[in-house]
Amino acid sequence: DNLEKGLALAATSFCNGETTVDEDTRTITTSKIFMWYKGDIGSSEAQRVRWLADYVSADKREAMLRLAAGGELNLEFSEYDWSPNQATTNGT
Numbered sequence: 001d002n003l004e005k006g007l008a009l010a011a012t013s014f015c016n017g018e019t020t021v022d023e024d025t026r027t028i029t030t031s032k033i034f035m036w037y038k039g040d041i042g043s044s045e046a047q048r049v050r051w052l053a054d055y056v057s058a059d060k061r062e063a064m065l066r067l068a069a070g071g072e073l074n075l076e077f078s079e080y081d082w083s084p085n086q087a088t089t090n091g092t
Contacts, residue, residue, distance in 0.1 A: 011055050012055045012056070014031070014055075015030070015031075015052060015055035015056050016055065016056045016057050016060065018030050018031040018078065019031075019052065019056050019060060019064075021060050021063040021064055021067070023063055023066070023067065025074065026067055026070075026072065026073045026074055027073070027074040027075075027076055028049055028052075028064055028067065028073060028074070028075050028076070029076045029077070029078055030052060030075075030076075030077060030078070031077065031078060031080060032077040032078060032079060032080040033080060034048065034052065034077065035077040045068075045073060045075045046068040046069075046073070048075065049064050049065075049067065049068040049073065049075060050064075050065065050068050052064065053065055053068070
């Protein structure tokens with residue numbers, strides 16, 4: 001139970017931090033991870049946006065769901081930051 005809660009909290013923190021919504025341009029920008037795994041999330045942009053909306057703050061969720069319901073939207077992906085995954089060496 002604690003593991004599930006911790007994973008859900010981590011997913012929400014990541015998605016919320018990586019996702020921006022611009023209703024004027026009808027653009028949602030999120031991590032490139034969601035482009036790589038889009039087949040696991042949904043078969044259309046609207047389905048992917050609805051899935052992602054479960055993991056963001058209430059204000060972002062409402063804006064994302066409005067865009068998904070309204071038809072055409074732009075789902076864009078930011079570059080992934082690989083630096084946390086790189087091993088560091090100190091020359092030894």
